[in-house]
Amino acid sequence: xxxxxxxxxxxxxxxxxxxxxxxxxxxxxxxxxxxxxxxxxxxxxxxxxxxxxxxxxxxxxxxxxxxxxxxxxxxxxxxxxxxxxxxxxxxxxxxxxxxxxxxxxxxxxxxxxxxxxxxxxxxxxxxxxxxxxxxxxxxxxxxxxxxxxxxxxxxxxxxxxxxxxxxxxxxxxxxxxxxxxxxxxxxxxxxxxxxxxxxxxxxxxxxxxxxxxxxxxxxxxxxxxxxxxxxxxxxxxxxxxxxxxxxxxxxxxxxxxxxxxxxxxxx
Amino acid sequence: xxxxxxxxxxxxxxxxxxxxxxxxxxxxxxxxxxxxxxxxxxxxxxxxxxxxxxxxxxxxxxxxxxxxxxxxxxxxxxxxxxxxxxxxxxxxxxxxxxxxxxxxxxxxxxxxxxxxxxxxxxxxxxxxxxxxxxxxxxxxxxxxxxxxxxxxxxxxxxxxxxxxxxxxxxxxxxxxxxxxxxxxxxxxxxxxxxxxxxxxxxxxxxxxxxxxxxxxxxxxxxxxxxxxxxxxxxxxxxxxxxxxxxxxxxxxxxxxxxxxxxxxxxxxxxxxxxxxxxxxxxxxxxxx
Numbered sequence: 001x002x003x004x005x006x007x008x009x010x011x012x013x014x015x016x017x018x019x020x021x022x023x024x025x026x027x028x029x030x031x032x033x034x035x036x037x038x039x040x041x042x043x044x045x046x047x048x049x050x051x052x053x054x055x056x057x058x059x060x061x062x063x064x065x066x067x068x069x070x071x072x073x074x075x076x077x078x079x080x081x082x083x084x085x086x087x088x089x090x091x092x093x094x095x096x097x098x099x100x101x102x103x104x105x106x107x108x109x110x111x112x113x114x115x116x117x118x119x120x121x122x123x124x125x126x127x128x129x130x131x132x133x134x135x136x137x138x139x140x141x142x143x144x145x146x147x148x149x150x151x152x153x154x155x156x157x158x159x160x161x162x163x164x165x166x167x168x169x170x171x172x173x174x175x176x177x178x179x180x181x182x183x184x185x186x187x188x189x190x191x192x193x194x195x196x197x198x199x200x201x202x203x204x205x206x207x208x209x210x211x212x213x214x215x216x217x218x219x220x221x222x223x224x225x226x227x228x229x230x231x232x233x234x235x236x237x238x239x240x241x242x243x244x245x246x247x248x249x250x251x252x253x254x255x256x257x258x259x260x261x262x263x264x265x266x267x
Numbered sequence: 268x269x270x271x272x273x274x275x276x277x278x279x280x281x282x283x284x285x286x287x288x289x290x291x292x293x294x295x296x297x298x299x300x301x302x303x304x305x306x307x308x309x310x311x312x313x314x315x316x317x318x319x320x321x322x323x324x325x326x327x328x329x330x331x332x333x334x335x336x337x338x339x340x341x342x343x344x345x346x347x348x349x350x351x352x353x354x355x356x357x358x359x360x361x362x363x364x365x366x367x368x369x370x371x372x373x374x375x376x377x378x379x380x381x382x383x384x385x386x387x388x389x390x391x392x393x394x395x396x397x398x399x400x401x402x403x404x405x406x407x408x409x410x411x412x413x414x415x416x417x418x419x420x421x422x423x424x425x426x427x428x429x430x431x432x433x434x435x436x437x438x439x440x441x442x443x444x445x446x447x448x449x450x451x452x453x454x455x456x457x458x459x460x461x462x463x464x465x466x467x468x469x470x471x472x473x474x475x476x477x478x479x480x481x482x483x484x485x486x487x488x489x490x491x492x493x494x495x496x497x498x499x500x501x502x503x504x505x506x507x508x509x510x511x512x513x514x515x516x517x518x519x520x521x522x523x524x525x526x527x528x529x530x531x532x533x534x535x536x537x538x539x540x541x542x543x544x545x546x547x548x549x550x551x552x553x554x555x
Contacts, residue, residue: 065457096462104459114454117550118472127468132459160550180458 016079018043018184018215019064024073026059033059035239037073041217041232046210048226048247049219051236052262057219058111060236061186064217065106066099077106078183104132107177111189113169115161121148121172122157125179133180140179147175151205167198171205178209185209187218223266227251235259330520334511335527343507344528350503351490354428358489359482361429362436367466369441380437387434393495396427400499424496432489439481443474475547483540487533494525504528 019041026034033056041047049057062068063075066083074091075081082102084091094102116124125144129135148154151171153164161169170190177185187206191199203225210216210229220226226233226247233250235243235258243250243259251267254260320326334340368380387395400423403414410417418426447470455465497506508521515521 067453067457100456100459100461103457106457108454108457110450110454112450114448114450116451116454116469116473118547119550128458128460131464131468132461162550176458 016076017041018045018078019217020074020076021060021064022074022076024060024063024075025071026056026063026068027071033239034063034070037236037239037241039234039241039244041215043215044213045215045231046229047217047232047234048230049217049234049236050221050223050226050262051242055236056239057236058188061188061217061219064184064186065103065108067108077102082106100132104128104180105183107180107182107185109170109173109177109185109187109190111192113161113166113173113193115169115173115176117161119160120157121153121159121161121164124161124172125176128176129179144175144179147178148172150178150208151175152201165198166194167201170194170202174202174205174209183215185214185216187216187220189219189221191220191222223251223263235262237262325519326523327517327520330517331523331527334508334521334524339507339510340504340524340528343502343504344532346502347490347493347504348532350424350428350493350496350501351486353425354432354489354493355486357425357429358432359436359440361433362438363440365433365437366440366444369437370444384434384437387431392428392431392492393498395431396423396495396499399423399427420496420499420501423499424493424501428489428493428496432485435485436482439478439485440474442481443476443478444470446477447473472547476544476551479540479544479547483536483543486540487536490532490536491529 017040019039021037021039024034024037025032035056037056037060039047039060049060051057059068063070064077064082066075069083080086080102081091083094083099085094085098086092115121116127119127122141122144125147126137126140129140129143130137145154145157148157151174153168153171153175156164156168156172161172164172170193174190190206191202194202199222203222206216206218206225207229218226218230230247232244233247234241235250235254235256237258243254243256250259251263254263365380365383368376369384371377371380399418400420402418402423406414408414451469451473452465455469460469493503494505496503497509500506502510505525508525512518512521
C-alpha cells in the first residue's frame with residue numbers, strides 16, 4: 001500500500017473499515033518509533049502484528065485507543081478518530097470526557113494484565129460498565145458472571161487477582177475488556193508475561209473470540225497462533241509496515257528480504 | 268542403639284548397623300556466654316532504674332494520681348485530641364490538593380505547590396505559630412474586622428498547625444500516588460473511567476498502602492506536636508498541667524500526668540494503625 005495520506009472518510013458512510021491508520025508518525029524524544037504507518041482493518045477480521053522488539057508494534061496499538069497521541073497522521077476507529085473531532089481539513093483535540101466515551105468502545109488487553117489488585121475479580125469486571133456506561137450494578141454483575149463463565153473462571157468471582165495464576169489473570173483481563181461490549185479488541189502481547197504452560201489457555205480464549213467474529217488486533221510473538229487465527233498478518237520493523245497479507249503469504253512466501261530474514265530465524 | 272541417638276534424625280538410607288553413634292556425631296551448640304552476661308547487665312540496670320523511680324519521693328506519685336483525671340486535665344486532653352483530629356483532617360485535605368498540584372500537567376500549579384511545600388517545610392513550626400499569632404501587626408484588620416478579634420489563639424493554632432502539616436502531608440500523599448503502577452492508570456483510562464473516578468476508586472486505594480504508615484507516624488507526631496500551642500496560651504493537655512504547676516510548683520508530677528496521657532493515646536493510635544494497614548492490604552500477597 002503506498003503511504004499516501006488519503007483524507008479520512010466521513011463517518012456514517014457504508015462499509016468503512018473498523019480501523020484506519022494513515023501516515024502515522026510518533027517520536028519519543030529523538031527516537032522515531034513510528035515512521036509513517038498505513039494500515040486498514042476490516043470489521044470482523046483478526047489482524048496479527050508481528051515483528052522484532054522495538055519495531056513499534058505496541059506503540060502503534062496504543063495510538064489506536066489514544067493511550068499514545070500521534071505526532072502526525074490519522075487513526076480512525078469505526079470512521080472517526082478517537083482523540084479528535086474532524087472539521088474540514090483540521091482535527092481538533094477532544095476533551096478527555098469525549099475521549100473516554102469513545103474508548104469504552106475499544107477493549108485493550110495489556111501484557112501485564114493490569115487488573116486492579118485491590119478489587120475482587122467480579123468488581124474488576126463491574127467497575128467500568130457501572131462507572132463509565134452507567135449500567136445498573138445488578139445488570140453489570142449478571143453479565144460479568146456470564147463473561148467469567150465464558151473464560152472458564154466462574155468460580156473465581158470473589159477471588160483477588162493476586163490469588164490467580166498468570167493465565168487466569170489474563171483471562172479475567174480479557175473478560176474485563178469484553179464487559180464494555182467493545183466493537184474492537186486490542187491485545188498488546190497478551191501471553192508474553194506468562195509461563196509457557198499457561199499460554200495455551202489464554203490463546204484458546206482469544207481463538208474463541210475470533211471464531212465469533214470479534215474484530216481484533218493482536219500484537220504477539222506467537223507465530224503459530226498467528227498462522228492459525230489471523231486473517232491478515234502485518235510484519236513491522238523499525239517503525240514501518242514491511243509487509244502485510246494473509247498468513248500463508250507473509251509467513252511462508254514473504255516478498256520482502258527483511259521479512260524473509262526475520263521468519264527464517266524464528267520459524 | 269542408645270537413647271540419645273534416638274532423638275537425632277536418622278540419615279537415609281540407614282547406615283551400616285555396626286556403630287550408629289559413631290557414624291552420626293552429636294551437634295553441640297556454641298555456649299553464648301557473652302549474650303547471657305549482656306542480658307543480666309541490662310536487666311540489673313533496668314531494675315535499678317525502676318527502683319529509683321518508685322523509691323524517689325520527688326516523683327510524688329500520689330500527686331500524679333490526684334491530678335490524672337481532674338476536670339481541667341481532661342478538658343486539656345479533649346482539646347489536644349480535637350486539635351489533632353482537626354489538624355490531621357484539614358492538613359491531609361490541603362496536602363492531597365498540593366500533591367495533585369505537584370503531579371499536575373499545569374506548570375504553574377506544579378511550581379506553586381512546590382513553592383508552598385518548600386516554604387512551610389523550611390521554617391520551624393514554632394516560628395510559624397508565633398508569626399500567625401502576630402499577624403495583626405501586618406494586617407491590623409481583615410475584611411473590616413480587627414484581626415485580634417477575628418483570630419483568637421485557638422484559630423491561630425488550627426491555622427498554623429494545619430498549614431505546616433499540609434506541606435508534609437502533600438509529600439506523603441504524592442509518594443503514595445507515585446507508588447501506584449502506571450499500568451493501573453492506563454487500564455482505568457482504557458476502560459473509560461473519568462479522572463475523579465480513577466483517583467478515588469483506583470489510584471488512592473492503592474496509594475493508601477504507601478500512605479498509611481507515614482501518615483500514622485505523622486498522626487502520632489501531630490498529637491505530641493500540638494503541645495507547642497501552649498506557648499500561645501491555648502489550653503491543651505500540656506498547658507492545663509502547666510497552669511497547675513505554676514500555682515503549686517509540683518512540676519515533675521504534673522509533667523508526669525501529661526506524659527502518661529500522651530503515652531496512652533499514642534499507644535492506642537499505634538494499635539489503630541495496625542488495623543488500618545490491614546484494611547488497605549486487601550488483595551496483596553500478605554493479606555491472602
